[in-house]
């Protein structure tokens with residue numbers, strides 16, 4: 001393993017932080033998607049960070065992307081907006097880039113990299129959450145096109161997205177049951193439902209989507225027909241790395257606020273940080289930031305080598321989400337009643353953080369995955 005960070009990579013991370021600090025912190029955009037901030041991030045060029053220049057991207061490595069997303073999480077306080085960016089890049093545009101045929105790449109990539117069209121991924125259904133493979137949405141071959149029927153739940157970016165990666169059942173064969181389709185919101189029979197109100201990540205709108213005899217052209221099959229399970233696995237790997245990369249930066253930002261508060265707030269004539277009960281919470285934060293960062297860089301390095309990181313991304317997702325939530329809870333405790341007020345913005349950080357133990361596969365499911373993988377290696 002070798003991930004020596006170059007001067008250029010450090011500079012790109014700093015540029016990302018300066019840009020995010022100055023352009024992605026509109027306080028009025030915490031609860032709604034901001035078109036102005038979206039335009040700003042498009043102009044900055046982040047959307048195409050790992051996409052080749054042929055499609056308007058920057059062609060950077062996955063390690064550089066990891067550093068930039070860590071910087072984004074540190075400097076942009078709007079976790080919901082970051083979630084919009086991540087869903088667009090890593091589990092929509094990125095899948096077209098990696099698995100799309102020439103038609104799909106030519107049609108969608110440049111406009112997604114430029115941010116003119118927003119992407120989303122649609123896996124979950126009302127009766128198929130953790131058991132996603134039990135999905136009921138199905139596609140029928142009608143000769144020139146496919147017809148999709150089904151309803152997908154909790155689709156991040158749903159209300160603002162133009163292009164959806166939709167997974168559907170296409171075969172009875174248990175090993176080759178699913179296919180991924182690229183579906184446009186304007187396709188006949190496609191409907192986006194109302195916003196689902198959530199406790200956090202307010203800037204990222206979420207909705208149900210309904211496909212009622214939705215007509216999808218044959219060329220919009222993503223990857224190989226009936227081989228959607230492979231794409232689903234890959235999507236989870238990307239999302240468990242890069243949707244969680246910004247959390248390293250968020251934890252760093254929150255820890256710095258805690259240090260500042262613990263060393264300025266006095267009770268009993270001394271700084272509260274002089275109490276071990278407080279300082280140990282901050283020490284725990286540093287330990288989890290350091291270990292999460294190492295795991296993130298390792299995964300990015302593996303991806304730069306073209307290797308699979310399924311086990312590593314499960315471990316990273318599980319570890320960082322538990323510690324990100326703990327960091328927010330501890331920060332609230334360190335700030336006392338001030339932390340509980342909306343003014344200090346810690347309670348919002350906690351509300352945003354809580355979702356991460358559910359999305360990308362719940363933490364319980366990560367433990368199942370990790371155990372199943374080590375068991376199959378051992379036996």
Ligand SMILES: Cc1cc2nc3c(=O)[nH]c(=O)nc-3n(C[C@H](O)[C@H](O)[C@H](O)COP(=O)(O)OP(=O)(O)OC[C@H]3O[C@@H](n4cnc5c(N)ncnc54)[C@H](O)[C@@H]3O)c2cc1C
Pocket residue numbers: 087120121122123124128129130131153154155156157201355358359360361362363364365368
């Ligand atoms: C903020 C947010 C954004 C999301 N965005 C998207 C999106 O863009 N696209 C998309 O397709 N989906 C999205 N989802 C849905 C997400 O993937 C699912 O919520 C998740 O997979 C869990 O499914 P569920 O909510 O139905 O919970 P369930 O599957 O009903 O699980 C409920 C509880 O039971 C536990 N459980 C279930 N089965 C087992 C088991 N075998 N062993 C141990 N414990 C188990 C779970 O861990 C959980 O604690 C999003 C969810 C959230 C919260």
